[in-house]
Amino acid sequence: MTETQGNRYTLEVLDNGVVSFRHTQTGEILHGSVGPEKEATELYIDASGLGKCGKSEVVVFDVGTGCGAQLMALIDFLKTSQSVQEIHVYSFDLEKEGLRAALEAREQFASVERNHLFLEKSLSENSFTWKCGENKNFHWKFIGGDFRETIRSLRDKEPQLKADFIFYDFFSPASHPWLWTFELFQMLHSYCKETTHFVTYSSATCVKAALVAAGWFVGTTIPSGKKAQSIFAAGSSGEVANLLPSKFISTFSLSHKPFCDAETQESQLEIRKRLLAHPQFSEG
């Protein structure tokens, strides 16, 4: 077992009546004040642009699968999508403890109730295709293990693989800084095309800076229920409706936390250098 395996979740009824999961070890509420279904649908499905991408086949990285909120929302999306017929979902997590917790609480969540048969199968199999109506296929792969290693080894196994959408939903940069580093975002960038969209609930300056330095074009999108805004990044500037303006450089310079705690001295120097040279800020 690694230092981060063995995650446990308890159900929590928030002050506004929403039911969500609390991560026992960090105390973090997994889906903010809006709960799993609303966050997954509004931020990851809608604000990512998946809902209106118009493609017939997409590849999605579900990073930090946890209790499966994005996974359930993706299945529900495919069932009703007018354009998408095939989704290839790569779910990354250390373990399936969150999926197990979701299944145990299925009566609390309509999306889990609707998709409990998928969830049951996902606990015993790591790769299968799930039919979502006529001619609609949900191809699921669970990539178990530490993301810092699995994202690298996947590149060796599938050298040509590119993602259309990346949903980045790890525990916060404050509690898990090693999962929000420049080096990791660079690795993720190797799966990126010009049209790739990356969404995360975080709005941290250190995350924005590390993403820009890793080559992404970075902006903001709707609140997640955890933060007043979320990060939307893409492989090219034209894909980002609300690009961070050039004054982000001074925000970064004045920030009390310009780097995630896990960044090495070399990475910090590299982030500073690349941020200033990035076309998002140096052009136009």
Ligand SMILES: C[S@@+](CC[C@H](N)C(=O)[O-])C[C@H]1O[C@@H](n2cnc3c(N)ncnc32)[C@H](O)[C@@H]1O
């Ligand atoms: C905030 S939860 C994800 C919430 C989830 N998206 C949902 O819909 O419920 C973060 C997840 O990251 C996983 N995790 C933590 N450290 C990890 C690592 N080093 N590599 C891969 N997964 C990790 C945890 O097991 C946990 O399931």
